[in-house]
Amino acid sequence: MxxxxxxxxxxxxxxxxxxxxxxxxxxxxxxxxxxxxxxxxxxxxxxxxxxxxxxxxxxxxxxxxxxxxxxxxxxxxxxxxxxxxxxxxxxxxxxxxxxxxxxxxxxxxxxxxxxxxxxxxxxxxxxxxxxxxxxxxxxxxxxxxxxxxxxxxxxxxxxxxxxxxxxxxxxxxxxxxxxxxxxxxxxxxxxxxxxxxxxxxxxxxxxxxxxxxxxxxxxxxxxxxxxxxxxxxxxQGRSRKCLVLDLDNTLWGGVIGDDGLTGILIGNGNSVGEAFIEFQSYARALSRRGIILAVCSKNDEKNALEPFEKHPEMVLKRNDIACFVANWSDKASNIREIAQRLNIGLDSLVFVDDNPFEREIVRRELPMVAVPEIPEDPALYSRVVAAAGYFEGVHLTAEDRERTAQYQATLQRNSLAATVTDLPSYLRSLEMRMVWTRFDTIGLQRIVQLVNKTNQFNLTTRRTTTEEVEHIIADPRSLSLQMRLIDRFGDNGIISIIAGSLAGGGGIGADLGGPQAGPGDIVLHTWLMSCRVLGRGVEQAALDLVIAEGKRLQARRLIGVYKPTPKNDMTRRLYAELGFAALEPEGDIERWVLQLDGAEPKPTSIQIIEG
Amino acid sequence: MTEADIKTKLTAIFRDVFDDDSIVLRDDMTADDIPEWDSMSHVTLVVATEQTFGIKFRTAEIEEMHDVGDFVRLIGAKVEGKAA
The missing domain is CATH 3.40.50.1110 (SGNH hydrolase)
Structure with a gap:
């Protein structure tokens, strides 16, 4: 297998x-x-x-x-x-x-x-x-x-x-x-x-x-x-029956949560958008010959559904998808859920995802799920999936059909036996290294771009400018971190940006700390991360860096800020999960505090390297 | 590529094809020396050799091959011809 x-x-x-x-x-x-x-x-x-x-x-x-x-x-x-x-x-x-x-x-x-x-x-x-x-x-x-x-x-x-x-x-x-x-x-x-x-x-x-x-x-x-x-x-009824599809960069180009309905690439006028259209058409054609379609995406469900309901170029519509799962849990668990809801065996599923991290965790946790190694170019998706011959069809007699049903029943029992994703050991096997530096002129353009386009994992959705980042680079009293994640699949690039200022000194973004922030507090006015690396312990590793930097700047406390938007609900619990204590909210702005004295790094599967 | 290089690679192919890590090639070795060397494994051998060295044998060349020495010389000539 x-x-x-x-x-x-x-x-x-x-x-x-x-x-x-x-x-x-x-x-x-x-x-x-x-x-x-x-x-x-x-x-x-x-x-x-x-x-x-x-x-x-x-x-x-x-x-x-x-x-x-x-x-x-x-x-x-x-x-x-x-x-x-x-x-x-x-x-x-x-x-x-x-x-x-x-x-x-x-x-x-x-x-x-x-x-x-x-x-x-x-x-x-x-x-x-x-x-x-x-x-x-x-x-x-x-x-x-x-x-x-x-x-x-x-x-x-x-x-x-x-x-x-x-x-x-x-x-x-x-x-x-x-x-x-x-x-x-x-x-x-x-x-x-x-x-x-x-x-x-x-x-x-x-x-x-x-x-x-x-x-x-x-x-x-x-x-x-x-x-x-x-x-x-x-x-023997062992052909695959269901195609499970990722969304961002699998069914369309870009990230719906960040790029929005008008930002994603799908359809006419763009060769990449055309390629995604063709892959959707292939999936739709498969569904018309009896292959079940499902969606498994790391997204807020509302965002994930939006293109299906509103984008005029989408070939696949919501009712083409028999089972639609969009949340932030690990994909192996979600795929088990899909199999259970559809009442078919895990070995009936084919999972297509552009992200090698997701493919690998599904292969590892659910070896019975077929996970083709798809190429980077979406123009080749259909060919690769078709060439693997997962959905071979035969003419079946009534007797054969009964036999098939019997097999399915047994197989389903077998495959549901193991139902816990062993995430820690998977994460250890990834050999993750997080290379960090403070903001610098090399990263300047990328930092501005990320801060201004990230909508989902973004605690404050505070935007910035080149001038402001240059100011942060020049200011030795500010806290700034850009983090790159490398694993055995390759370099994920800059995946997280965090910036903070000491309260009361008129520093950039310090006003977000509100009346509860005082001298010796660092206000974290910017904390964002790429959703691609969600669920890998990056947040905890980043906090360890923030704590170390806070101590270096001789600060007393960290003040975390959460400012809700229609897209960043996924980060609402971040500070709670990282061990911060809640402060009195001010309107819809939530603030959280962590004492630096006694705050220690927690173990993760990520090796931290100063770049 | 020297004759020794060719022999090293060819030995690995022989060991793979006949599943026998004790095979040591000699120039005068023929199909009679290896019990599993029949017409079918011969084709496997030729195809694997073509793949490994990136060369293609002509039908007549294969007909004229009598022992391992012939094989090595033929590979040598082909590899050289390719490089030239």
Whole structure:
């Protein structure tokens, strides 16, 4: 399961398969909640090299796979001969894997339109006979691999005008297979489509065909195995059912709480906004084919809902979202909540978030949730999510549906067992370092920008100017801190700004201290933080710095100020949580006090470094 | 890349492909010396080698390879050709 996000190459797959078979030679490992699959492969050329990838691919989708290979080209006899090895094996699934040359036997380029048509009819009917034979003999699932389009064109763009062309015939055959598969209730393994997407040269190397009759390139076998794994998992109702989406920088560009309805990037006139529109359209299309959509966002719910209700460019509307969770709790807990509310297993969820911190905590706490490693460019979101094949669909019989429901019930019980997020150990694993300096000219522009745009985690929402910050830089009696947070995902940049002035000296912002502030008090007129780093102990680490700075300035007390706005409700309890005592409020302004004498730093998972 | 460099990398590939860390390559070594060296693992070997060295063998070149010495020389020539 830990392999969910790594692409394995052929050799790594072979090695992994070898380990697995050494560890579990006879029986699958305990605790796999799915039914093992016994797969017989009937082929017309070399497919031995596919087997490790098939087994590993299936296991990556939660299925333990056994394999049995028929003799090349003997599939017709083997299906009918009760003494053949395949009958001893009693497969629960049969995969027909035929190469292009085998399919095209009995017809050549001289064929006219009528002959080509007759050949197509006969070939499709012949395949269908084998499918039925397989089903009759073993009462099993049948999968037909589509045919790789390995032949060059003879005519060019309008190849269809040459009825006997190998390329044209294969293309038409693959089309007919689709209709026939649906009519007979079997599944296709559409490697023709996949090869078109990946480029034929990654799937097929003529040299390997001539050398060992290997039609599928070894490097393509992991993808082949993954595709089969998806199908097998889908059979057992193990496809993902719900897409859980973050909001800021996942569904739109920017931060709704800070940038506001008119500031976020979504829609026309901007290439980034267009990219988010396209990702929303993809999510909406998924919802129309039955995938449940949910939202999991660190935001005030009111802010989070606003674009869905008011922004004209939003493709997704509030009623497209089955479960909408926006608050400031950790995302692992919120995702558990979503699964519970929707009454589906955690292993039905796919979680898409642009923030590596959130992806990692969900992977760590809820390894059964699929968390794709999405690229930074939103233009690529849909492709990455689609390529992972989480939402593979199959046609299900009524019986299958019942079975699926039974699995779901068991899985749900299993997955709800662990319900406490182990945040402290996760935070320790992040190797966080907070590098701080007092305000300086290097940081000047960034400080002004942050102070003037941060709306949510901002205690006073007091704005500033370049001149004022220059004044603070020059004033040795003022308290100022800019903090940068670095963790093992990288540098988060400046994430928190705090500034204070001694009361009574006419310092900047000191008036916010009100009548209760007196000589020896430092009034914290500015305290803000990026919401991206919420829940990581940054506030406590910052307070430790403020205490140290306060003592250095020989102050007696710290006066914290909370001035409510429509957007900063999340900070209302900050000073209480940091151990400040409440003072008498003045109108809607709340003030809090901390004695510096005896105030000691509290342990956090953050290493503090002076920069 | 020296012949010794090539041999070091190739040894690692052989050990990976045949799952045997005791393999030590000799120039006159052939498929007869390693029991698991069959036609299928041969393809794996060739593909892994192509990937590791960033080269591509021609069908005829693979046909003409008789022992490990041939293999090393061929890789050497290809890598050099690529650098030139």
């Amino acid at each position: 830990a392999l969910a996000n790594e692409r394995l190459d052929h050799l790594k797959t072979v090695k992994l398969d070898r380990r697995l078979r050494k560890l579990f030679p006879d029986e699958p490992p305990k605790g796999i909640p799915t039914v093992p699959v016994r797969l017989a492969i009937l082929s017309s050329s070399t497919v031995d090299h596919l087997l490790p990838s098939l087994r590993v691919g299936a296991l990556r989708h939660g299925i333990w796979l056994g394999t049995q290979l028929g003799d090349y080209g003997q599939y017709a006899q083997e299906l009918q001969d009760p003494a053949a090895a395949i009958h001893q094996y009693r497969p629960t699934c049969v995969l027909f894997a035929f190469d292009a040359r085998h399919m095209l036997r009995g017809i050549d380029v001289t064929a006219g339109a009528d002959e080509a048509e007759a050949w197509l009819e006969a070939t499709v009917a012949d395949l269908a006979r084998h499918w039925q034979l397989g089903r009759q003999q073993f009462d099993c699932k049948v999968i037909q691999q589509t045919i790789l389009p390995v032949f060059p064109t003879l005519f060019g763009n309008n190849e269809q005008r040459l009825p006997g062309s190998a390329a044209a015939l294969l293309s038409r055959l693959n089309q007919r297979l689709r209709a026939s598969a649906d009519a007979h209730g079997i599944e296709l393994l559409a490697i023709d489509e996949q090869a078109t997407q990946d480029g034929l040269q990654t799937w097929y190397d003529p040299a390997l065909w001539h050398r060992g009759k290997q039609e599928v390139h070894p490097n393509a076998t992991p993808v082949y195995g993954d595709m089969l794994g998806r199908l097998l998992a889908a059979y």
